[in-house]
Amino acid sequence: MTIDLDAHRRELLAHCYRMTGSVLDAEDLVQETMLRAWRARDDFDSGRASLRTWLYRIATNVCLTALERRGRRPLPSGLGAATFEPDAPLVHSPEVPWLQPVPDALITDPAAVVASRGSVRLALVAAMQHLSARQRAVLLLRDVLAWPAAEVADLLGTSVAAVNSLLQRARTQLAAVSPAEESTVEPDDATQRAVLDQFAAAFENSDPELLTRLLAEDVTLEMPPHRTWFAGRHAVGTFLGRVVRAGSWRLLPTRANGQPAFGTYVDGHEHGITVLALNGFQVSRVVAFHDPSLFRWFDFNSH
Missing domain, CATH: 1.20.140.160 (PhyR, sigma-like (SL) domain)
Known part of the structure; x- marks a missing residue:
């Protein structure tokens, strides 16, 4: 057969x-x-x-x-x-055997991606x-x-x-x-693009003030393999404000777990995959996987 x-x-x-x-x-x-x-x-x-x-x-x-x-x-x-x-x-x-992100392109075809997003979101997995x-x-x-x-x-x-x-x-x-996060408001495509463009610009232009303005009051930041994680605009904004000044950043857009994401590069080197959750015009959750080995599953060759 x-x-x-x-x-x-x-x-x-x-x-x-x-x-x-x-x-x-x-x-x-x-x-x-x-x-x-x-x-x-x-x-x-x-x-x-x-x-x-x-x-x-x-x-x-x-x-x-x-x-x-x-x-x-x-x-x-x-x-x-x-x-x-x-x-x-x-x-x-x-x-710790940390949770890993999965690229949308690996698990869905374009016609099915919207229907499948909810079941692979990082928060649910x-x-x-x-x-x-x-x-x-x-x-x-x-x-x-x-x-x-x-x-x-x-x-x-x-x-x-x-x-x-x-x-x-x-x-x-x-x-x-x-x-x-599961009760957050999904932004429309234009709003999402604007927020993501500004998020990338804040890193690439070393602009901590812009970055902080994008963060929700109750934003969280997680960075596997670091066990420490931060909550609240003050803690996350202050911490990331130092990060954006610590090197020359480049962020390339992608999608992972049905969510907007970036492949991050520091001083020309692969750094990790950052997955975001958005609530309207603001970033409500940042999960930055500090693991260059994850790049093997993401295709950034076209950028």
Whole structure:
């Protein structure tokens, strides 16, 4: 039988990323999914399930097995309280398996990107790290993929009642740890472009005053692999004001996790990927991943 596995690769990568919080792990798990599917291709019965459903079943089981051996991938806000003091020392924690951003181009096609943005936002993926592996699977299969409870129960080898219980607990726990960002107002395209252009200009022109004006009063700043994170316009603006003066910056626009993002360069060298959340005309959250290795997944060659 001839089956087209690659046609589903992007959405399976998104699924494995939501489960693990790591684009590196997700790539490996999709590869394992494809290998298992190819080996079992003669067992696929289109009369029982679609190819897409069959592949999701395999991918979910691959992720569940992998997560038994791996800890959660947090952001700094998942490990401790914010500091409101801009002079607080940075605690460097490279030993933590930090959450990673995922480029939109890797997991979606242009026609589907708007529909998929909400399910890969950093705040949601980070909040899901507080759930057990089975809770994550149930939440994604029921709330993102809209699978019937009976189908999820069959995949997990449990009852519909158990699936409904897992889903309820997952929703409750997610609501308890989800930040206020989820209620922010998405700006229109023109407003977003204006804010992003000014944000980049503030860095590239070493303009801390402009940068501070762009920040919401309750803005937060996280910088994995630093455990320390900042909250409030004073702390974030003062800290970033020193940062913009510390080198020659270049910011190239991209998108990650369904959100505006930049590839950042300092003194001509790759520095990291910065993902923003906007609330109207202001920046409400900055997650600056200080990890040049992330550039391998982003295409900045055209800039």
